[in-house]
Amino acid sequence: MQQIISTENKPIKLWLKDIDSGAMEQAKNIANLPFVHSHIAIMPDAHQGYGMPIGGVMATDGVVVPNAVGVDIGCGMCAQRTSLSSLENRQLKGIMDLIRKNVPVGFKHHKKPQDSRLMPKPEKQGVRVADLPIVSSEYHNALTQLGTLGGGNHFIEIQKGSDGFIWIMIHSGSRNLGYRVANFYNKLAIARAESFG
Numbered sequence: 001m002q003q004i005i006s007t008e009n010k011p012i013k014l015w016l017k018d019i020d021s022g023a024m025e026q027a028k029n030i031a032n033l034p035f036v037h038s039h040i041a042i043m044p045d046a047h048q049g050y051g052m053p054i055g056g057v058m059a060t061d062g063v064v065v066p067n068a069v070g071v072d073i074g075c076g077m078c079a080q081r082t083s084l085s086s087l088e089n090r091q092l093k094g095i096m097d098l099i100r101k102n103v104p105v106g107f108k109h110h111k112k113p114q115d116s117r118l119m120p121k122p123e124k125q126g127v128r129v130a131d132l133p134i135v136s137s138e139y140h141n142a143l144t145q146l147g148t149l150g151g152g153n154h155f156i157e158i159q160k161g162s163d164g165f166i167w168i169m170i171h172s173g174s175r176n177l178g179y180r181v182a183n184f185y186n187k188l189a190i191a192r193a194e195s196f197g
Contacts, residue, residue: 009034011031012041012042013040019042023049026048027056030051035062035063036059036061037059040056045153049071050070050186054072071178071179073174074173074175076172078172079167081163087158096158103149103156104149107151109141113144119142134180138180142175145175150172150174155169157169157170
């Protein structure tokens with residue numbers, strides 16, 4: 001942890017040296033909400049989000065805040081060790097060329113739907129896809145975004161680990177499905193809050 005910032009309510013614990021002013025303002029606003037449990041945590045890759053910094057974490061007492069999850073609801077991190085201990089430049093270039101050719105980035109997606117067997121199965125947790133209106137309506141579009149990277153702070157890296165092996169690390173985006181799920185539940189939360197006056 002780099003520093004702790006006091007607020008009128010709960011502290012902000014920062015795991016980074018520099019934070020953009022928009023993300024810091026959001027963190028202070030969130031830290032002063034009455035239902036924040038202990039503190040706000042701001043991770044090293046934090047940046048301004050939609051009401052809450054992306055890369056911000058908070059525990060709440062008695063409430064659910066959709067914007068605390070945000071549009072990055074389905075972002076993923078994965079690191080996989082390979083059996084390789086070195087790569088020559090030509091091998092690295094070949095791997096990077098294959099990645100660039102096969103993994104759409106930014107707003108791009110696959111032209112054809114990908115294998116649906118690779119999609120999560122909500123039914124295994126007792127949830128019917130039909131009961132998830134946004135997931136149900138966006139399922140086909142999500143299949144074209146499966147195996148894509150996204151934009152912003154998402155990346156594919158080839159690294160050499162301290163264990164001497166080559167690793168592949170990926171931070172993938174939740175893509176349009178995450179954006180639509182977040183917006184749906186944010187609107188629902190606003191409507192519920194307004195119904196209470």
